[in-house]
Amino acid sequence: MTNLGTFVAGAFTAALLSTSALAQDIAVRGGQVWTMGPQGVIENGVVVIEDGQITAVGPATSTAIPAGMQVLEAPVVTPGLVDAHSTVGLTGYLNQPDDQDQLDTTAPVQPHLRAIDAYNPHDRLVEWVRELGTTTLHTGHGPGALVSGQTMVVKTVGNTVDAALVEDGTMVVANLGAWALDRESSPGTRAKQIAMLRQALVDARTGTDRDENDADDEDDNAFDPSRDLINEAFASVVRGERPLLVTANRAQDIMSALRLADEFGIEVVIDGAADAHLLLDELREAGVSVMLHPTMARNEGELENASFTTAAVLAEAGIPFALQSGYEAYVPKTRVVLWEAGFAAGNGLAPEDALASITIDAARIIGMDERVGSLEVGKDGDVAMFDGDPFEYVTHVTGVVIEGEVVSTASR
Template identity: 65%
Template sequence: MIARIATSLAGLVLAVIPAALAAQDVAVRAGTLHTMEGPAIADGVVVIRGGKIVAVGPASAVTVPDGIEVIEAKIATPGLVDAHTVVGLAGYMNQPDDQDQLDNGAPVQPQLRAIDGYNPDEELVGWLRSFGVTTIHTGHGPGALVSGQTMVAKTWAKTADRAAIVPRAMVAANLGPWALDSEKGPGTRPKQVAMLRAALTAARGGGVSGDKKKDAGPEKLDAQVWKAVLARELPLLVTANHAQDIMSALRLKEEFGIDLVIDGGAESYLLTDQLLEAGVTVILHPTMARHYGDMENASFATAAKLREAGVPFALQSGYEGYVPKTRVILWEAGWATANGLAPEHALASITIDAARAIGVSERLGSLAVGKDGDVALFDGDPMEFSSHVTGVIIEGRVASREAR
């Protein structure tokens, strides 16, 4: 009796688990396989077992084990990596109850963690997944000097803890007009930088007030975060579009010896020498972002210019203040291709280069043995707007078979 009940319950559980989450061993055979580890492979195969890639190469050299489903595609690539978004904290309804990407309580709140606000069931997560995005770097967005921490998540899981592969990825800061507020925070650019410098200096010195008795109690959460930044455990992600704001961020990097990532970077094409010297990666604004405000000097060709100069960069969907609250990096990469970026480099900017930018290239961004079994399938050139995503696989799970 107990055995029958257990069997019935097990069947019920399996029935209610979405097919996209059911563990699978699977293989993909593609007319063209872009591994991002070298030249594309004609008639290529990738085999995934236990969520990891166990074999990849030409079909003539790879044996697919018996009993494993083989999914056919015209073109296959690694799962796409969105290098910066606020999806999962910002929802598509654009209502107060689904907008957790910004807290206006104070201008500096590095202690806020993205994982505490991330909703894996948000429809925008599924929307991005349907277009081949298997990994997102998401979290607190612009609007405050320091808005919180980011996380790296897969787009398939049913809880934030299961989704998160890097629960604490970076600390999100903002320089320029996004974070100017004379009432609650800095009203000028010098005050912005001074407040960041004060926070880092206090953390480096071991206290905020300088009063040993006052500072002898438990360490504040914000101080713990700043110490992690100083120890280079957490990079500082600075959204900065004007050249003057980018240079302010570079000065902070030099002064404190921290790891810095420039986000946005609308005028980064003016500072390629400085960015190269500093060894800084740019998570570039969406190619089709509106060119106004601090984006007034943005260019469709910035991605091509950064690539030509040798500045490491990745593309992102970014933050959108209007419905539907997100862009799709595949389209942004396609538009960059139309404006001078070679197709293979555009694909790299949303796969392996994006994985490097957010520090997860050891397990994501390319199709190689030992890496996560994340694959996007296409019926044509991924950089052509007329092509469709025909399937999405995340860690060996078939998350979508729908043509989008």
């Protein structure tokens, strides 16, 4: 791929033409179109979107734009950005008790708490990250409990959570280490954390085996008064229906998560991974993906070994990873993945790998790569437009399209 640092604006200007807020059939022209797919970077390229999906991608000289179609133009065009792990929509921008729904502290294990029941599509931070190019969020409950809930995938549009929803119950969120310890109650130690997780998985596996043996004798539509929502959530992990997302930053906690994955044969995604540079062989052998801590996260406590260069180290080691906004305890309650990727690119990560970490690689890790993350025919018409190199501080996002709808024309 062409290095982003060699970008020259050329003849295109950052202009948005005929920007109807409800447009569904549009074309986006770019001095450079970074497809993040097989076509790589297309100089003087075009993306055609009809009925919310991409129907053509290619050079402007050979890609027909249907007559009368709305046309947007920008110097650089990329896929809409994908935030691999966020709490946006649950952590409100006001940072007041009434808009903070990312964590319930009444019990240490609550996998049945669903992000869909807490997400606020009208929170200002949803609009804020959208204006900065983020079109897809993998969002949900944050750290602070051993098992804090479930995540979901949404687009950063929609008047209701149902309108924004792409997938409910994407992953079950677990947290290891000091952030999820309760020295006065339970779990009070790391050993107790793993023991509690192991017991929950054992119970779920036992119940799953029993259900499979009794399946022929049961009426699927019958009311079952013995349903256990906690057990059902863990059972979905044991059955391989969704991953267990484990926030683990210290090497010892990462290794505990990998042992659980091996013991139960479950899919685990490692989140945070500040000590990942110490476990490259182990992570690669386990075949896990990593949602790396934000580069801007404060390097203290569990994150004392976090580094600006870890993304480059993981890329060199061939370990699948994505960048994220993560959980931010202070206002404004979220980070911006475009900034995170730009800072990683300034610290050893190749620009194309940095962009992949917030587009196609992020989409792949959250299981959404068939819909988002690259500009390819058949995928959602999600596009971000820039007036220069996306990773330069002076560059602005000049327009955002989600499924063919122009959702922002602000210069951010």
